[in-house]
Amino acid sequence: MRLADDEKAMLDGKEGPARQKAMDLLVRYGEALGAERLIDTNNVCGTMGATMPFLRDFAATHGIGLDAVFSEFSLDSAEVVEIPKVKVYSCHLQQGMDPVHAEQQGIGPQAVKLYRDGAAFFGGLGVQLLNTCTPYQVGNVPVKGEHCAWMESSAVIYCNSVLGGRTNAEGRESAGAAMLTGKIPYWGYHLDENRFGTHLVELEVEVKDTADWGLLGYYIGEVVQEQIPVLSGVKYVPNLARLKHFGAAASSSGGVEMYHVIGVTPEARSLEDAFGGKKPIMKFKYGPAERKIAYERVNSTGKDRNVDYVMLGCPHYSLEQIWEVCQLLEGQRIHENCSLWIFTPGAIKHVADQNGYTKIIEDAGGFLMTDTCSAVGRVLPKGTKIAAVDSAKQAHYLPAIMGVQAWFGTTFECIQAAITGRWSGGLQ
Amino acid sequence: MKKIVLRGRKVVGGCAEGEALVTTHRISGWGGIDPRTGIIIETRHELRGQSFKGKVLVFPGAKGSSGWSSQFHIARLAGAAPLAMLFNEMTTKIALGAVVTHAPAVTDFDQDPLQVIATGDWVRVDADNGIVEVTKKSR
Numbered sequence: 001m002r003l004a005d006d007e008k009a010m011l012d013g014k015e016g017p018a019r020q021k022a023m024d025l026l027v028r029y030g031e032a033l034g035a036e037r038l039i040d041t042n043n044v045c046g047t048m049g050a051t052m053p054f055l056r057d058f059a060a061t062h063g064i065g066l067d068a069v070f071s072e073f074s075l076d077s078a079e080v081v082e083i084p085k086v087k088v089y090s091c092h093l094q095q096g097m098d099p100v101h102a103e104q105q106g107i108g109p110q111a112v113k114l115y116r117d118g119a120a121f122f123g124g125l126g127v128q129l130l131n132t133c134t135p136y137q138v139g140n141v142p143v144k145g146e147h148c149a150w151m152e153s154s155a156v157i158y159c160n161s162v163l164g165g166r167t168n169a170e171g172r173e174s175a176g177a178a179m180l181t182g183k184i185p186y187w188g189y190h191l192d193e194n195r196f197g198t199h200l201v202e203l204e205v206e207v208k209d210t211a212d213w214g215l216l217g218y219y220i221g222e223v224v225q226e227q228i229p230v231l232s233g234v235k236y237v238p239n240l241a242r243l244k245h246f247g248a249a250a251s252s253s254g255g256v257e258m259y260h261v262i263g264v265t266p267e268a269r270s271l272e273d274a275f276g277g278k279k280p281i282m283k284f285k286y287g288p289a290e291r292k293i294a295y296e297r298v299n300s301t302g303k304d305r306n307v308d309y310v311m312l313g314c315p316h317y318s319l320e321q322i323w324e325v326c327q328l329l330e331g332q333r334i335h336e337n338c339s340l341w342i343f344t345p346g347a348i349k350h351v352a353d354q355n356g357y358t359k360i361i362e363d364a365g366g367f368l369m370t371d372t373c374s375a376v377g378r379v380l381p382k383g384t385k386i387a388a389v390d391s392a393k394q395a396h397y398l399p400a401i402m403g404v405q406a407w408f409g410t411t412f413e414c415i416q417a418a419i420t421g422r423w424s425g426g427l428q
Numbered sequence: 429m430k431k432i433v434l435r436g437r438k439v440v441g442g443c444a445e446g447e448a449l450v451t452t453h454r455i456s457g458w459g460g461i462d463p464r465t466g467i468i469i470e471t472r473h474e475l476r477g478q479s480f481k482g483k484v485l486v487f488p489g490a491k492g493s494s495g496w497s498s499q500f501h502i503a504r505l506a507g508a509a510p511l512a513m514l515f516n517e518m519t520t521k522i523a524l525g526a527v528v529t530h531a532p533a534v535t536d537f538d539q540d541p542l543q544v545i546a547t548g549d550w551v552r553v554d555a556d557n558g559i560v561e562v563t564k565k566s567r
Contacts, residue, residue: 028440028527032526033518058502072505073498076527150494168519169496171494171498171528187520225489251493252459300471375459
């Protein structure tokens, strides 16, 4: 790989051992990719604390500090180096717990201390503690063409497709190294020629709410895997929540990091624009039969209809989604055998508190939580066996990670399940 | 015994040999494996319940969460990582994942490893030279 002078200087240790380790990792990573060079970035999103379940165990067993956690898990360095302040604009993604609801989540005081220590440590380094999988919902909104280094597959696909920012799906180590150096391999979605569509998807059924968009994404992801689908036949402009659910699903059943919606997303003003003048390598339709297949796949673990947990907020809920839930929930009471947890970024929770939404949810017997989700934090209400979710992504991961059954349906069906304790959803 | 040689491009250097574990399904890292044991946990995956610990893992590529690398990173520290990784599709997830796993890894083969290698075959990986030698399991 060709390195610029400032990059060589960092690799030679002229900016200290941490940036040297960071540059060493970026070179190993860039060479693995076959990248020719690095590119400057001033927008990095990653996760780096020790609040995730396995990291908590690691920190507890090794009795180590956050310099060591960052050295090993963010720089791939067994040698512990002192971590300097970040060089570029850097945001923290989701955490492994909500410290305010630690009791409900079954999180002990020692883990909460890890969270607080992490906040002080990373805040001190200049990392913005957004603590969400959806940085684009709380102020980090890349501009079209902006080179980013983001983790979180659902955020990566949103950044590339909806905003026209440019990022690959970075990992914990490359995001950590990018924060310290302001560099990332110039490869993949940073280059124009890799951003064109590969597959044409013709919609033959109306796609309406977030659940519909989730099903569509879940189906497409499995077909195209890591390639770039182009959607035609979308009859109206979907909102943030719908595209968020679509992308999250497509990047779970497959590895989709970019898509186009003709006439909607910024790099797809027309079919020619989306495919860069080339022909699609494959065309397929999405009609009632495909929708049914997706529904059955995403519901493959749901068996028992007595629901004991309803989880909303994967990816983290927008204020609009919280408002919608509150309209369904106001004056109602959640069934005594069921819990309702809704996850949102801390900044949105602040507004929800102000709007009285948190009170509506709590009066009904639910909780509005921040920072994490059930799959990432491995946090469930005690004794959960059957969950209901309105996210295809969560329905994909939660049973695998936690060994529970999951029903997938609309937000309305999930709220009904919370109120009645029964799953009565079905494909409409 | 029949030996087959594949040539590819080094992703991560080093040499290793062992038994192959082959899948035509892409692998999810976070939410797809248990990094403490190397067991595949994805609900509808064909290798669900099997571990890649100590195996030469042969697969099309990575999918899913960007936590791919961190899960394989944890697997290495837990002693549950694959011995080597052979794959077809280059992505940032798998490149970074292979780098932090510190196991030899090769891609861009002259023949499709998914066609040539079967689970149980003995595989020698010389990633520095991009050479993979396969001894077919006697059937």
